[in-house]
Amino acid sequence: MPAPPLDLLWARLDGNNRPALETRLSVLDHGLLYGDSAYETLRTYAGKVFRLGEHLARLRRTAAGIRLELPWTDAELAAEIAALQADLQGELYIRLLVLRGVGELDYARNGAQRPTLLVLAGPFVEQPEWLYTRGLTAGLVEMRRSPHQALSPTYKTGNLLNARLAHMEARERGWQEALMLSLEGHLTEASSSNLFLVLDGVLSTPAVSDGILEGVTRNAVLELAVAAGLPTRVASLGPETLDQASEAFLTSTTRAVGPIGQLGGRNLPVPGPLTARLMELFRAHAGGL
Numbered sequence: 001m002p003a004p005p006l007d008l009l010w011a012r013l014d015g016n017n018r019p020a021l022e023t024r025l026s027v028l029d030h031g032l033l034y035g036d037s038a039y040e041t042l043r044t045y046a047g048k049v050f051r052l053g054e055h056l057a058r059l060r061r062t063a064a065g066i067r068l069e070l071p072w073t074d075a076e077l078a079a080e081i082a083a084l085q086a087d088l089q090g091e092l093y094i095r096l097l098v099l100r101g102v103g104e105l106d107y108a109r110n111g112a113q114r115p116t117l118l119v120l121a122g123p124f125v126e127q128p129e130w131l132y133t134r135g136l137t138a139g140l141v142e143m144r145r146s147p148h149q150a151l152s153p154t155y156k157t158g159n160l161l162n163a164r165l166a167h168m169e170a171r172e173r174g175w176q177e178a179l180m181l182s183l184e185g186h187l188t189e190a191s192s193s194n195l196f197l198v199l200d201g202v203l204s205t206p207a208v209s210d211g212i213l214e215g216v217t218r219n220a221v222l223e224l225a226v227a228a229g230l231p232t233r234v235a236s237l238g239p240e241t242l243d244q245a246s247e248a249f250l251t252s253t254t255r256a257v258g259p260i261g262q263l264g265g266r267n268l269p270v271p272g273p274l275t276a277r278l279m280e281l282f283r284a285h286a287g288g289l
């Protein structure tokens with residue numbers, strides 16, 4: 001997930017654009033104290049934010065899910081992004097965060113008077129070439145994806161420890177990415193991307209009801225596959241399907257379509273024929289907007 005180096009990141013806070021390394025938030029913000037925040041990671045293609053409307057809709061779903069009232073319209077949020085973008089050049093990585101705000105140190109809901117809006121942006125770092133030639137290594141970790149009944153993975157909150165611990169576990173096992181099961185034992189997703197498998201020639205991906213973030217890239221890939229007449233299946237997938245897959249890839253805003261070259265120690269073609277087709281379709285779609 002190559003994000004821009006810290007010294008090239010800019011931040012917009014309280015109407016000011018400044019280098020991120022010099023930008024300070026209150027130590028009393030509940031975003032820091034309770035991991036109580038909602039966020040989106042976005043990127044531009046040809047200077048335009050990819051599927052901004054979908055990202056803002058998901059931010060609103062997250063905010064509603066964590067009972068965080070957003071006092072901004074979509075147009076105001078887009079204007080905040082544009083105000084930071086105006087000071088920067090080239091393709092951008094952008095992170096839009098809404099933190100609960102400063103409040104008394106208890107769980108009282110009205111403790112924080114107003115949420116904090118923060119935008120980070122910096123040059124988009126292209127994925128290394130090896131991702132598209134050798135692919136990622138990934139495998140199942142012990143860590144389970146948090147269930148809907150706890151902190152629903154459909155919300156993109158700043159409480160990222162579930163995913164981060166899974167990622168650490170994968171690294172300890174020598175994999176670059178972690179794949180997590182749900183408590184029910186179905187495949188869910190990777191630490192910061194959605195999972196696709198090719199099973200008997202069918203592009204297959206876990207259902208949102210199995211406990212995943214509904215990725216903007218995932219939705220775009222599914223739409224493109226359907227439009228191209230490729231067979232798709234959104235369903236609960238058991239862990240055994242990892243051994244049956246003829247191709248596998250991960251999707252996310254920063255990775256786009258990132259092939260998996262080794263799945264639980266088993267080598268897969270990179271990119272496999274269906275993956276290559278979707279990489280091409282996605283590139284044409286995102287680049288042509």
Ligand SMILES: Cc1ncc(COP(=O)(O)O)c(C=O)c1O
Pocket residue numbers: 041163189190191192193194212213214215216217218251252253254
């Ligand atoms: C847990 C998780 N799943 C999936 C994704 C991919 O979502 P998107 O394609 O909207 O970037 C992300 C993105 O960061 C994520 O954190």
